[in-house]
Amino acid sequence: MNIPDISSGIGVLDKAAVILGALAAGPATLAGLVSATGLARPTAHRLATALERHRLVGRDLHGRFVLGPRLAELSAAAGEDLLLTAAGPVLTSLRDTTGESAQLYRRQGEVRICVAAAERTSGLRDIVPVGSTLPMKAGSAAQVLLAWEDPERYHHGLQGARFTATALSGVRRRGWAQSIGEREPGMASVSAPVRDPAHRVVAALTVTGPIQRLTRNPGARLAQAAIDAAERLTEAIRHR
Numbered sequence: 001m002n003i004p005d006i007s008s009g010i011g012v013l014d015k016a017a018v019i020l021g022a023l024a025a026g027p028a029t030l031a032g033l034v035s036a037t038g039l040a041r042p043t044a045h046r047l048a049t050a051l052e053r054h055r056l057v058g059r060d061l062h063g064r065f066v067l068g069p070r071l072a073e074l075s076a077a078a079g080e081d082l083l084l085t086a087a088g089p090v091l092t093s094l095r096d097t098t099g100e101s102a103q104l105y106r107r108q109g110e111v112r113i114c115v116a117a118a119e120r121t122s123g124l125r126d127i128v129p130v131g132s133t134l135p136m137k138a139g140s141a142a143q144v145l146l147a148w149e150d151p152e153r154y155h156h157g158l159q160g161a162r163f164t165a166t167a168l169s170g171v172r173r174r175g176w177a178q179s180i181g182e183r184e185p186g187m188a189s190v191s192a193p194v195r196d197p198a199h200r201v202v203a204a205l206t207v208t209g210p211i212q213r214l215t216r217n218p219g220a221r222l223a224q225a226a227i228d229a230a231e232r233l234t235e236a237i238r239h240r
Contacts (some may be wrong), residue, residue, distance in 0.1 A: 027153075
């Protein structure tokens with residue numbers, strides 16, 4: 001594919017922008033970057049590794065190039081991330097409605113990152129500080145972030161996971177996930193997907209608390225509240 005005509009007159013920046021644009025579609029090998037950008041292989045490798053040094057590009061467990069965490073940090077700092085802007089009041093409302101802690105997770109390669117949270121102010125709770133990195137192998141948020149993935153990432157994600165393909169089929173059918181002691185003993189959670197205008201899942205909104213309060217069927221109490229809150233965030237993105 002030819003490089004799009006986005007010339008700024010500074011060639012190296014234009015080519016770096018093309019690489020970042022290609023990675024927005026998902027992880028890519030070096031060969032994949034060359035195919036997607038039209039750049040020469042040495043050029044694509046040199047720029048991708050330079051962007052990696054600045055954390056604008058990262059690597060997944062397969063060594064493929066992915067968008068790096070610095071992009072999310074810059075977006076939030078610039079106030080341009082409408083999802084995070086909208087997340088604060090939605091999470092606070094969800095916490096107040098349910099009486100439990102609420103978090104928002106995004107996937108970054110083989111982990112998920114807590115990008116916003118509203119913690120319960122008292123009593124037993126599951127405190128997940130913003131910026132925390134958690135595995136994609138356990139928890140209702142991990143289920144939501146994996147359930148609608150493309151086949152390759154989906155099947156890879158199931159390897160070593162504490163949930164099964166049958167469980168994820170149920171997540172897709174219901175539109176929400178629950179976990180009981182998957183990530184941390186004694187804790188339960190319910191998550192629902194947040195989607196972008198193209199209907200892709202871009203985040204998981206989660207409500208967490210101790211099993212003694214949420215019971216061993218937390219979805220019965222919290223699923224609708226989580227779905228409603230996730231839909232409000234989806235609408236915030238859709239109407240940007």
